[in-house]
Amino acid sequence: MNILALxxxxxxxxxxxxxEVHLEELLRRLVRRGHQxxxxxxxxxxxxxxxxxxxxxxxxxxxxYNFNLIAxxxxxxxxxxxxxxxLVEDINKIPFYTPLYLKLKTLVVxxxxxATTVFQEINFVLGTYIYLAEKPLVPVYRGRKYNVISExxxxxxxxxxxxxxxxxxxxxxxxxxxxxHDPDIEKYGEPTVLYLGRLKxxxxxxxxxxxxxxxKQTLPKARLMIVGAGDYRGQLESLTNELGLMESVxxxxxxxxxxxxxxxxxAHVAVLPSLKEGWGLTNxxxxxxxxxxxxxxxxxxxxxxxxxxxxxLYEYGDITQLSVxxxxxxxxxxxxxxxxxxxxxxxxxxxxxxAAEEFEKLLIEIVGEQ
Numbered sequence: 001m002n003i004l005a006l007x008x009x010x011x012x013x014x015x016x017x018x019x020e021v022h023l024e025e026l027l028r029r030l031v032r033r034g035h036q037x038x039x040x041x042x043x044x045x046x047x048x049x050x051x052x053x054x055x056x057x058x059x060x061x062x063x064x065y066n067f068n069l070i071a072x073x074x075x076x077x078x079x080x081x082x083x084x085x086x087l088v089e090d091i092n093k094i095p096f097y098t099p100l101y102l103k104l105k106t107l108v109v110x111x112x113x114x115a116t117t118v119f120q121e122i123n124f125v126l127g128t129y130i131y132l133a134e135k136p137l138v139p140v141y142r143g144r145k146y147n148v149i150s151e152x153x154x155x156x157x158x159x160x161x162x163x164x165x166x167x168x169x170x171x172x173x174x175x176x177x178x179x180x181h182d183p184d185i186e187k188y189g190e191p192t193v194l195y196l197g198r199l200k201x202x203x204x205x206x207x208x209x210x211x212x213x214x215x216k217q218t219l220p221k222a223r224l225m226i227v228g229a230g231d232y233r234g235q236l237e238s239l240t241n242e243l244g245l246m247e248s249v250x251x252x253x254x255x256x257x258x259x260x261x262x263x264x265x266x267a268h269v270a271v272l273p274s275l276k277e278g279w280g281l282t283n284x285x286x287x288x289x290x291x292x293x294x295x296x297x298x299x300x301x302x303x304x305x306x307x308x309x310x311x312x313l314y315e316y317g318d319i320t321q322l323s324v325x326x327x328x329x330x331x332x333x334x335x336x337x338x339x340x341x342x343x344x345x346x347x348x349x350x351x352x353x354x355a356a357e358e359f360e361k362l363l364i365e366i367v368g369e370q
Contacts, residue, residue: 001367002083003030005039006075006098007090008067010058013044017198018281019092019111022149022172024056027088029356030363031055040078042067068094072101079104085367092278097140105366108146111278112153112300113137113160138162145366147359149279152299170359172279173352174288178261181290181344185265191222191330194267194291196260196282199230204273204296206239207319213243214323219330222248227263229254265289268336269329272301275316280304283311284350287343292336294325310346311339 009016011024027037043060050059062070079102087106089098138161146167148154154167193212195205212224233251240249270286270293277300283293284304293311295301307313314321329336
């Protein structure tokens with residue numbers, strides 16, 4: 001097949017995240033399986049307008065502020081000049097509404113939709129714009145097939161009116177060559193809690209900081225590592241200082257993949273307190289290296305945690321409950337090791353090769369439809 005993919009960012013974009021990991025892991029494997037793949041996305045700074053990475057031709061135009069406005073013009077020309085069989089449209093921000101201007105068989109990929117969650121992250125005016133931009137999704141894409149990454153997202157779009165028969169679920173995989181358990185690497189000497197990801201308001205990392213303050217009352221030597229970069233760091237540092245935790249909380253900023261892996265392996269527990277996610281890939285990455293997790297019982301995260309086996313869930317926003325779950329792991333080595341074993345077994349179920357095979361079959365089915 002000759003496949004055109006559409007996404008806001010690619011993996012090299014500074015604003016790339018989990019949605020980009022998901023899409024490009026699949027696209028690169030489709031290339032290895034003999035297909036032609038072009039990814040059209042926005043640019044940034046002095047990035048190359050075009051390049052090929054692991055066989056995927058990447059075309060960048062515009063930037064994160066105007067990409068959805070200029071995309072129709074470039075896409076019409078791109079489709080006219082190439083004999084594409086199918087479009088893979090990744091909707092993880094404002095939809096591009098390609099059915100309005102492209103006549104091309106389409107698979108709509110949805111990591112998750114924002115809905116009212118967007119108001120937790122940005123100002124009311126911009127939030128309203130994004131919220132309203134999602135509203136025409138169902139009627140505009142009527143008749144198209146959807147592929148989502150979790151049962152929660154499937155339920156979400158079905159509630160919006162997408163027929164269940166048009167929704168398929170392909171769980172994210174994991175890079176097993178990188179994320180694997182090394183029994184020779186020991187946990188940190190002090191009870192250590194880890195947050196790994198972007199520092200954004202909707203990730204609710206402030207809940208973790210507040211819960212950690214309670215944990216410290218029982219375990220004075222406990223440490224919290226907040227690994228990642230983002231525009232919410234200043235507020236988190238201010239909260240940490242107000243709670244008198246600065247000596248026990250480390251803000252690392254951006255770290256290399258190798259350091260990320262080491263910290264994941266050595267932490268006693270990783271925490272994802274987010275308000276909503278499409279899946280929660282970090283949960284599986286932590287599990288794969290032998291670290292259990294605690295996550296909010298919200299869409300996406302509840303799908304990537306096998307509660308009581310690979311990790312524990314708590315009710316979103318319940319700071320006390322989060323602290324209790326953390327203490328149950330940090331104070332009981334036998335219980336923690338039981339969860340770590342369950343984590344390894346759970347993570348072994350997910351790999352990108354299987355995900356790409358499912359994805360390929362779905363595309364072939366769409367291309368073959370009359």
